Amino acid sequence: MSFWLLLVIKVGVIVGVVVMPLVLGIIFGELKISAHMQSRIGPYFAGGRFGWAQPLADGLKFMQKEDLVPDAADSAVYRLAPYVVLMGTIATFVIIPFGPDLIARDLDLGVFYLLAVSSLGTLGVLMAGWSSGNKYSLIGGLRAAAQLIAYELPMVLAVVAVAIQAGTLSLNGIVEAQATTELFGLNIHLPYVIIGQGLGFAIFTTAVLAELSRIPFDMPIAESELTMGYLTEYSGIRFTMFFLGEYAGMIAFAAIGATLYLGGWWIPGFSADDNLMNFIGPLVLIGKVLLLAFLFIWFRWTWPRLREDQLQTLAWKWLIPLSLFNIVVTAFFKVVF
Amino acid sequence: MIEPPSEVTETSFESYAAELGESLGAERVVARHDTVRIYVDSQDWVQTIQSARDNAGLEFFSWLSAIDWSRDVAVGDPVENPEELEERIEVICRLSSVENGDGAHFVSVLDIEKPAIDSLVPVFAGAEWHEREATEMFGISFTGLPNTDHLYLPDSFEGNPLRKSYALLARAVKPWPGDVDVEAMPDASGEQDQNEEQTMGEV
Amino acid sequence: MTVIDPTVAMHLSEAAVSVELETADMTINIGPQHPSTHGVLRLVARVDGERVHDVNPVIGYMHRGYEKLAEVRTYAQITALVNRIDWVSGFANEVAFISAVEKLMGLEVPDRAKYIRLILTELTRISSHLVFMSSYPLELGATTPLMHALREREHVMDLIEGVTGGRFHPNFNRVGGVKPALGQGASTKKMSQDLPAGFLQATSDAMDQVAGVCDDLDELVTGNEFFQARTVGVGFIPREKALEYGLSGPNLRASGVNFDLRKKGEMVLPYDDFDFDVPIGSNGDCFDRYVVRLQEIRQAMKIVRQAVEKIPAGPLQAKVPRIIKVPSGQAYVRTENPKGEMGYYIVSEGGRIPYRVKIRSASFSNLSILPWILEGALVPDMVAIMGSLDFVLGDVDR
Amino acid sequence: MILTDWFTMPENFVYSAIGVTMLATAYRVVTTRNVVHAVLHLVAALAASAALFLLLGAEFVAWTVVLVYIGAVIVLFLFGIMITRAPLGVETELSHPRRIRIPAAIVSFALFLVIGSTMVGAFKDDVIEPAPQGTMEFGITRTADVGQSIFQRFVIPFEVVSVLLLAALIGAIVLARKDPTEEESEATGTMR
């Protein structure tokens, strides 16, 4: 089997078998979790018990809606934007390891690739904002771009600290490094969030919230100010794509966060070489992803949003200095020990 | 029938009204129904209100509006004795104190043909919307009002709806059943009669 | 008494500096259909990036001409109109109007009727403020308080509905008293006939629920750093400006003015009998306006609990003629509506129909400060400030 | 190497696809009549160049192009254009009139001919050889090697470039910020 064919199959399997169901699951989870947080029942009827098929029903409903292109819009760009957003997100799944061998392509510059590809989403958002021919959309797009630029930096810097500690950029390498990190020379192996990168994890999580435009950083689509930001004019299947892109992005970043800080497919107590990991690894990673996704959902339904300038202040005055400090500390310990 | 309402409610209220009117140099002071009306010449309008704010402690701007006293009434009831009525437009501004709840209405009588008066905006910035409303509703022109765009009505609207001469279009098409409403219901039951008897009898 | 912190104004200006890139001005129409305008309000805002240069509010989309309509309707009919002015606090609108009529007629309302009016007014206040408690965090992006606050509001609405039969538009006041319960005479002595059975217990339960949600809100919203970041120091209204623009109600009190028509001014309802405080803000920013309203809910609950205990027996209505004719005269009566000073200036020339009714609604004056306060604000602050003024477009447009 | 041989190699198909895309989009960059479209076409052209780098095994360069160009530079472009209000639709005032376009086309085509003929003359049909053992893995340059090269041999250019970036950063800030207004300067008194 050729290299490329294998790659396509792997990506297909990961996206189709793991990611998309996970997306639907997380959408459903958000519906239910938010309902319970607000003393509601949430979806109840679709699919029989618990309304489990609600995301599917929503998707079907969206597909039946008219795909509107406003008169004032720049049609070509307007139509292209959702694909760009979705593409950037989907492409990240190429390097997410679900097990020692369950990885589409273990690039030796994995984290770098990840950051490169995830920045494509910004482009899509700007395209959507500009091409809609709507001032709310434009402001939303600009806010999104400013926000993504501002938060890409702390994210990169937080990841750099991990790369320093692990000594590699490869995501599988990072997982293995976590599995072999020794605590004080004892034979205890723990994920980076406990050893060394607690601050980094906090910075990473904050930056991810901003990258995903989720509350408290959802200014680009702040509905009370900008109606729906860059999504204002979108309807039907294209809106669904943005929607899927958002949740797929949530999973992607949750998976990356889990890999970088929580040990990925590895759980303490097991050896990274263990072939068993190829079987339980995906489940472990999905469990960690769900944990992080729950965290995002939890924030989403409890906090109000910040203001654009407060967001920038947070990024430039707090997160970036903190992440630089984190790098320095990490490098120091890396050199000393 | 109904006794006329008591003229004087409290002496302190009366004296307060008199004092206030005197201190502000009012033309006439009317104090009835817990409501003080201080008549001011339209020339002294802004000055009096400023002095009421600065000296009399009436610093809270409540509202500003007008009354159209007119013999020609298109809708609603006319005044009791139309022939005796002096046709005029009264501009009313309500100020109150936030210290003790006192308040007074400042009234200025304007010519009904060309009602005009100085704007209060320099004294109370909040008067702008009230004056815009009075402008479009009564056709009063406020000298110095920065923005005279219609506040409520569409830009193309013509006429001054709160003038008594302005007919309600709906009323012209279909008379309001209000005229019959207060008549006895066709199938008024005995219970109602009983009620009526009770109330009417005692009054 | 109250100290207005000058640093608050500084915070506001600091926040405004951060967007510095010069861009072309853009005119944005916010509304008439927009999530944060509470109805059909349109703001023509000239913005430069995120900075608002000036704002021109366009109102009148809901103008129903109540003042003109009132000139062709009998007093009883007008009662049905006025409770639609501010629809989230319908009952409170009626009280002032009816009181003005009663003042012109020189009627003395029975105590029990006054107490019922008072209880319902305070319940309406709780309900109105709970709507604010739900919508304001929503405007800042927090969705959960909406559900919590509206859920407890239902209990209050149930109480109102149980007494008056209407949830929003009770139309419960009559000249000289309140409407007797269905099938009952006006001067009944029996309590069960005007207030529904178990009203006491139901009120007490509902108040417990509301107290619970107030505590929830304190934890979920008041103490939230993000909420404070968005509201503290934002939309600062100094005392002088508040008075100049005729701001009233919680907005005025948040600016440090101790002025509440329940404590001062003509007392049409027997608030003297109760022990309660008037919460006063110190900074006049959005956060203070929020906190003042939250505290007012608690004070209103205190009043309701006392009133339900103290309510005297007696007739519900004074003796009034079947056909209500008001002697000629002019009277202005104002009450403390949840939104602020609600006043009616009635000019009667004798007869069944008023010669002129001037409706002074709180939201109109509260909203008129918008062009001043929004000048130089940021777009997100615009929403925060607008929401904190808690206006209802029916109350603005009348 | 004859043409048929060339076409039997699969990577040359990939190359052809990339090359056509690149030239087409680059052509649109210089001719389109909408600024935002030009930028978006540039994205495509640069993405094609990144693909070309992948084809050449320069993975790190390729993803750097994506990260820096597409993720940052282009976003900056779009941001700058949109914040100064890019119009939707077609603008006429973007290119010079034909009077200038034609000589420009002639000059640039001549330039292409000169460069092309020089290249053809110099390298004829030389083939890109497989890399020696140790520097490549599956035909892909190891990132670690690039890193070592940067931080050993080219460390001084690296530092210079970083200083340049810093200077550009400060310069851009200085250029783009507003001057202090008159009131600010009047606020401070002078005494000698």
Next chain:
Amino acid sequence: MIGTPIFDVFSTLLAGVNHASRFNDGGALAAGAWMIPVVPMVMAFLIVFFGKRSPWKGWVMATGTMLFVAIYGMALFLMNLVEGITYQGSVWLSDVGTTAFGVLNVEWGWMVDGLSIMMYFLVGVVGVLIFWYARGYMEDDVRYTWFFASFTLFAGGMLVLVSAPNLIQLIVGWELVGVSSYLLIGHYWEEHQNSSAAIKAFMTNKVADVGLFVGAIIIGVSVGSFRFSEILGVVEGESGDSTLAKYAFWAGLAIFIGAMGKSAQFPLHVWLPDAMAGPTPVSALMHAATMVTAGVYLIGRLFPFYMNDLFASDVRTVIIIVGAATLLLAGLLALVQDDIKRVLAYSTLSQLGYMTAAMGAGAYTAGLFHLFTHGFFKALLFLGAGSIIHAVHSNNMSDMGGLRKYMPRTFWTFLIGSFALAGIFPLAGFWSKDEILASIQYDASHGGGAVASTVLVVAIIGAFVTALYMTRTVYLTFFGKYKGDAHPHESPKTMTLPMVGLTIGAVGLGALNIPGITTWFTDSLAARFVAPGDHHATSIEWVLAIIGTAAALAGIALGYRLWHRDAAIQRDRDTFRIPVLYPLLENKYYIDDFYMGNIIRPVRGPLARAVDWFNSHIIDSVVNGAGYLARGLGKTVYLFDQRGIDGVINVSGFAASFAGGMLRLFQTGRVQHYAIMIFAGTVFLVVGLIIF
């Protein structure tokens, strides 16, 4: 061995401490002298960051620093007076490796010898007094903390310069001084003229710095090292055919050009008067101790190089001429200024001319002694001027007058400073100026020839002019009627106390070096690695001293004649004529009566009338004419400075713009048209290359 515990820590941290040469160990004190430049530098940055929160918003930090420097400098100075210190410590910061001209190392070091100790003392003591004064002067300034940060940096930069054991560090300090002077001159940058003055000072210095760089490079390449000890070592052990000797003239000239820039020698003096745009404490420090002395210091540092006949001794002719020209021209300019700070600025120029001329005459001790004493009394004068400006809110003497009554302390200290500057007998200025005159005379008789003789005359005229303008200043400021609008008042104690302190220095420091009696200063300066090789007076040159004093007294006398009257009338030029002539005319009649009644009446002849005529016309007009001539000459020089020199520059600018105007006919001004041509040219070039 290394003494202080602090230094132990330091040396442990930086293991590469090298004690290159320690001839006469200054002990712990000298070894720890690295703190003198380092502490102000560090503190400058600390003030920037923490100053606003520290007591007195950074003033305490700044003045504390200077106090430290002053005490340290004083200790070193006393020690040096007693036994003479030569110490050189250095830390090798980096070993760059072999370069085109040998092994080049970057060294941070500190020199402790007579010359640098003198400068430490001067900068420290004058500095701390000025810093003290600045608290009162700058009280309401918006950038108060920033001012003290840059001020500390200014002093720190000078100390770096002074402590430098090599040319590279000296240039670092040199540029630090330049940068911080730029910051300080432009302190009130809101006014355009101030910021342009700052730029002017900076740019003029930069032009001169090119000279310094060129010189430094020539020397460095020739010697293979930038260290003074090695350069001077080459000079000392000269054989005449070293590489340095071949290029010595050019190197010496280039370095002197650098010194001309910093020390504001004609024609590079233009920045200094404009530099008065800065706050007065800055002017004081700049003129007294830090910036302008750097050039003289540099020549002093390389003095053997300039003295040695095999090296740059020819440059000394240039130096002495430049110095003499500066001293006279600047002195005359000072006569026509209205701005009090400008008078003092031109006076500084003139005095720097003295120092430079002395250096050129080979009088190492004399030049540096004048630098030393001048530092005190010039700082005193500037602080006095600042105090006056503070009181009357104007710089112009036409707004002053009569301040003697309002500001007695300022008046007396200023008067003493003026006398010191004029060189009146027991004050410090007398001794230093006298020493210079003696040195020039010595040079004239020992190979200086006609040039030195002329310079001696010029220097004496300069003394006269100095006294003249200082008298004028004092009169216009303190005497007559007050002409300003503000309400003058005595300055606060924080400002007057430093002035009193400086007065003590201005009075007493001459005693350090009274020829034939005390040789403390000479001895202390002689503590060097390489002997300076100068001549210094061993006994008072009575003739010169009398001539010099006479010139000064004549200046004062003339000034008294010209300006002692009500200054309000004096400054008006049209009425100027009358008050000078009037008493003389009146006198004529007195004399006439006298002679008529007692002598002439018996004689009765034309002789008496001729004598009378001669008396009233010739003698009076000579006296008057001298005054006018001085003023006129000053004005002419001023105009030449403004029109002539500036005109040349303008003409060249105009020529360039004219040529450009011609050329622009060939240009469209559009980048893209040029670009087309460039690319087309490239194509043609390549095609041509291929074809041919």
Next chain:
Amino acid sequence: MLINQFLLLGAALFSLGVYGVLTRKNAVLVLLSVELMLAAVNINLVAFDRYFVDTEAAGQVFALFVITVAAAEVGIGLAIVLLIFRVRKSANVDEFDLMKL
């Protein structure tokens, strides 16, 4: 793969960039065209790197440097355009003719 196929592609891209620089009126578009030229240079650099089999990957390193410098150039360039836009209310290079004054 031939070395020339990359070099010719680079030359074509470069020429297109030159054409853009010469003909575009809008300053932003001129900057874009410059980016095209730099991209062409990068292609050549990487191709030569592979062709000459450099063990130190100098071509790639220099391509990275070019990218970095291009980023700096865009930052400054856009700032200048923004400044000119602010002063002259236009981004038209024809109006940047101060060189002619």
